Amino acid sequence: MTKEAEHAIEVQKLTKRYGDLLAVNDISFNVRKGEVFALLGPNGAGKTTTVEIIDTIRTPTSGKVSLLGMDVTKKKHDIFPRIGVLPQGFSSFDRITVRETLQYYSRLFCCMNTDIDGLIDLVNLKDKAKEQYKNLSGGLKQRLGIAIALVNDPEVVFLDEPTAGVTPAGRDRFWKMIHLVAERGKTVFVTTHYMDEAEQCGRIALMREGRIVASDSPAALKKSVFPEPVFEFDPIESLSFSELAAFEDHEAFSFFEPYGPRFHAAAASPQTWAAWAPKLGKIFRIRPVAPSLEDVFIRVVQAGR
Numbered sequence: 001m002t003k004e005a006e007h008a009i010e011v012q013k014l015t016k017r018y019g020d021l022l023a024v025n026d027i028s029f030n031v032r033k034g035e036v037f038a039l040l041g042p043n044g045a046g047k048t049t050t051v052e053i054i055d056t057i058r059t060p061t062s063g064k065v066s067l068l069g070m071d072v073t074k075k076k077h078d079i080f081p082r083i084g085v086l087p088q089g090f091s092s093f094d095r096i097t098v099r100e101t102l103q104y105y106s107r108l109f110c111c112m113n114t115d116i117d118g119l120i121d122l123v124n125l126k127d128k129a130k131e132q133y134k135n136l137s138g139g140l141k142q143r144l145g146i147a148i149a150l151v152n153d154p155e156v157v158f159l160d161e162p163t164a165g166v167t168p169a170g171r172d173r174f175w176k177m178i179h180l181v182a183e184r185g186k187t188v189f190v191t192t193h194y195m196d197e198a199e200q201c202g203r204i205a206l207m208r209e210g211r212i213v214a215s216d217s218p219a220a221l222k223k224s225v226f227p228e229p230v231f232e233f234d235p236i237e238s239l240s241f242s243e244l245a246a247f248e249d250h251e252a253f254s255f256f257e258p259y260g261p262r263f264h265a266a267a268a269s270p271q272t273w274a275a276w277a278p279k280l281g282k283i284f285r286i287r288p289v290a291p292s293l294e295d296v297f298i299r300v301v302q303a304g305r
Contacts, residue, residue: 007066008033008156008187009054014063016049023049025210026063032203036178036188040198040297041207047191048088048160050207054189055085055158068155081109084149088160088191090142094134098125098144101133102151109152119147123177139170146177156187163197175200195293206297213300218293225299226266226291228254233284234262252276257298264295 009031016024024046031037039047052058054065056076065072067079092101099116106114120129123143128136136144142162149157159178163171175197182188190201198204198218205215214221235244244263248256252273255266267273280286 006032008068009037009189010064010066011050011054012064014050014053014065015061016046016053016058017061022210024053024060027207027210027212029205029212029215031187031189033187034182034185035202036182036190036200038198038201038204039189039191039207040193040195040204040293042193044209045207046210047207051158051160051189051191055083056080081152082155084152084154084157086142086145086149086157086159086162088164090145090148092133092141092144092148095132097130097132098136099129101144102147105148106151111152114151114153119150122150122180123147124173139166139174142166142170142174143177146174146181150181150186154186156189157181159188159190161191161193163192163194171197195297198293204293206300208301214296221293221296222291225296226255228266229288230255230264230266230291230295231286232259232262232264232289233280233286235284236282239283250276252280255295255299257295264289264291266291 007030011030012028014024014027015022027050039050041047049058053060054067054072056072056079059073068082070079072079093104096104098120102114102116102119106112106116120126123146125140125143125147128140133141133144146159146162149159163174166174171194178188178190179200190197192198201218203215203217204221206213214225216224233247239261244258244261247253247263247265250256252268252275253265254268255264257264277286
């Protein structure tokens with residue numbers, strides 16, 4: 001398989017400046033056709049700017065971005081009909097219904113054969129088809145946003161922070177819809193700051209302060225970042241925040257991340273762990289755990305400081 005056939009998106013040494021602000025700093029990554037890919041990072045990491053360059057909304061300061069084999073700075077009019085976008089902070093017209101909204105956007109994009117009923121079913125809005133947009137909850141509005149992004153039957157779909165403001169239960173339903181979209185052969189590019197959402201993607205890129213700090217599948221990232229075992233430490237008796245924080249620089253640990261009254265930690269070495277495990281076992285209930293993506297992110301971010 002050639003590179004052009006394999007990759008829906010290719011980003012090479014992409015940089016974006018706004019005056020003195022370096023929003024995106026020399027990043028490179030690829031997105032394969034047909035995969036669900038997530039760009040993961042905290043607010044202000046540069047995720048939205050990166051997406052807006054890829055989907056032709058903004059121009060890069062330097063670097064090259066190809067979408068479906070086309071240069072995004074030169075082929076915008078050819079690219080536009082082949083992508084769908086749910087922007088951050090999506091909104092629509094208050095006084096038209098769900099069905100009317102999809103009919104409007106299908107005409108706007110000159111898509112006369114759009115399966116409106118099929119899209120309504122896909123995003124589970126059949127019982128809200130006659131409801132005005134203004135009366136929908138935040139989660140239902142986002143579902144409608146996905147349907148709008150699909151009216152032109154795009155090959156690549158961009159979802160920028162699609163579950164911001166959505167309840168946890170709503171986020172779970174939302175991701176089921178995202179995978180239904182991917183099952184239709186679409187490439188789905190998602191930005192998020194939710195670690196549990198990134199777990200559901202085929203591959204992710206971790207972004208911090210405009211740079212990609214790691215990229216791979218969630219499982220591969222965990223394995224490469226944490227080759228040593230990770231343990232959860234649960235205090236046998238209640239500890240104050242300062243007492244718990246005192247363990248952060250403990251010589252037994254190469255990694256430390258608090259989770260409320262507990263923390264995850266990795267051993268600095270077998271020797272130090274053997275020396276300290278009996279003493280720590282008198283203070284904490286200790287059990288091995290699988291490292292989370294949040295553990296991965298904390299570790300690679302700290303390493304980059």
